[in-house]
Amino acid sequence: MLSRTYRPSADLAPFVRRFYVFEAPLPDAMVVEDFLLAETAFVRCLLRGDWAGETGPGEWGTAGKTVFFGANSKPFKVRVKGGFAVTGFAIRPSGWHVLFSEPHHMVADKMLPLQLLWGQLADKMFEDVAEAKDDAGQLQAMENAIRKRLALFQPCDADTQMARFEIIARTDSTIRIEEAASQVGLSVRQLERRCLAAFGLTPKAILRRSRFLDSATAMRGFSSPSEGELGALRYYDQSHMNREFRRYTGMTPKVFASAITPLQTAGLKLREESRFED
Structure with missing residues (x-):
């Protein structure tokens, strides 16, 4: 697995912990089952690969291409088939209240389409990320979307x-x-x-x-x-x-x-x- 991480721009550092890019050139038929145990909520743009999360005992589902994951109190099982490429960002708890309307405990341990929380901005962000030519372009697309989201909340101060x-x-x-x-x-x-x-x-x-x-x-x-x-x-x-x-x-x-x-x-x-x- 190839992973690259990037710090956010200074104006976003109080709200975003890290940006990351994960790539895995796996055989098409290979299935990897694992689990996540995230300390913070995070967003993923699924650019390539067949991803699914365990939505119930033995039941697997997806949440589209732009996915929100709440912080985990227990292991969240995930499964991916074949090679994959994802990019995304981890959200600081100190920035939660200016990026989301809901209290975090209402979406903890959940995998949701980001559109349910951010509306059309989630679609626009994915389009821009998918069109980007390199990591820098993907990061810029995500930062632009985050700034647009922050503009909806004034004052926009971290906790x-x-x-x-x-x-x-x-x-x-x-x-x-x-x-x-x-x-x-x-x-x-x-x-x-x-x-x-x-x-x-x-x-x-x-x-x-x-x-x-x-x-x-x-x-x-x-x-x-x-x-x-x-x-x-x-x-x-x-x-x-x-x-x-x-x-x-x-x-x-x-x-x-x-x-x-x-x-x-x-x-x-x-x-x-x-x-x-x-």
């Missing part, structure tokens, strides 16, 4: 407290909720309400997922935590670790360690590469 909590969740996943709330200047109840609206999950669920992702990233070899950091990430006992891995992957840690998960693994690599960025 600085949610931006702070995003950093905390990515860099200190074992922090106590009370301490995190204090650091962002909110009460615990206020933090819970704001996180549901911006992240799609409660603060506890966000940190729990982040702790698992920190552990999975280390297991995949993309990070090298110190002994102290690794000790903080360790679960109480093997039973606890098994429960968390089953919750977020559907596998035991032993099975996950040797499982082939190209899409999920690419996400872990990208997460680690951008973990300490503002």
